Amino acid sequence: MSLLSKVEVTITFPLGAIFHQDIVEGTYKQFLKMIKRISCINIGSKCNNCSLGDNCQYYIITGKNFSGYPGIIFKKELYQEDIFTKNEDYTYDIYLIGNCERDRGYIEIFFKEYLRYRLFGIDFLLKKIEYKQIENKYKNVNCLLIKTIIETTDFISAYNNMMHYYNAEYGCNYCFIDNINSINSIKIIDERKVSLNTKVIRKRGYIYQVGLDEMFSSDLELIGIGKYNYLGGGKFAFSSKDEK
Numbered sequence: 001m002s003l004l005s006k007v008e009v010t011i012t013f014p015l016g017a018i019f020h021q022d023i024v025e026g027t028y029k030q031f032l033k034m035i036k037r038i039s040c041i042n043i044g045s046k047c048n049n050c051s052l053g054d055n056c057q058y059y060i061i062t063g064k065n066f067s068g069y070p071g072i073i074f075k076k077e078l079y080q081e082d083i084f085t086k087n088e089d090y091t092y093d094i095y096l097i098g099n100c101e102r103d104r105g106y107i108e109i110f111f112k113e114y115l116r117y118r119l120f121g122i123d124f125l126l127k128k129i130e131y132k133q134i135e136n137k138y139k140n141v142n143c144l145l146i147k148t149i150i151e152t153t154d155f156i157s158a159y160n161n162m163m164h165y166y167n168a169e170y171g172c173n174y175c176f177i178d179n180i181n182s183i184n185s186i187k188i189i190d191e192r193k194v195s196l197n198t199k200v201i202r203k204r205g206y207i208y209q210v211g212l213d214e215m216f217s218s219d220l221e222l223i224g225i226g227k228y229n230y231l232g233g234g235k236f237a238f239s240s241k242d243e244k
Helices: 023-039 057-061 098-103 105-114 155-170
Strands: 004-013 072-074 088-097 125-133 138-146 182-195 200-217 236-243
Touching (some): 004 105, 023 057, 023 088, 023 105, 088 098, 098 155
Antiparallel strands (some): 004 088, 004 125, 072 088, 138 200
């Protein structure tokens, strides 16, 4: 089984479009809303108190209601396009962690049926849905620049906690890291709150530079590192000695 797979969904706006919210974040919220409607079997209970969580796809996919690490990630850039001309395309890059590959059918249902070809009141056409396996490689990284928010300056903890969760909950086998040499240029970041149906996320953390000598999975270049990676956090640039 691949550690990471990808669904590319391309839509077209025949009349053009102007969005007044982040297109990826808004679509992700709608997707989660659909998953909850389909899978919730205990409507009267809150997610964190629900005794049926282990059998709920919403609870599993959202990383136990965002206490862990969600297994489906809509890739979000720091600055998203929000104005589209007539017949302009937009492509969602959606990543599925490990055994969440089995849930890719939800993505097709969402775009083919649930949205009814309207996104925030704007008409769209579904152009194509493509599925891809991602080839995982390891790179010897010696300098890492965290460009978007990560939850802690304890980089080893942020990295290994995510890897442990992916391995334990999604059937992956990512490697851990042991040492870092330095952390520099630390900046505190306090972003706005994000409401995701069943939980409000306060994005508060840091960006900084890490000096190290460790092998990193190339998957992380796509999905980011840390507790906010599903909201565009943990993106980084790096210098690498080699690959294997």
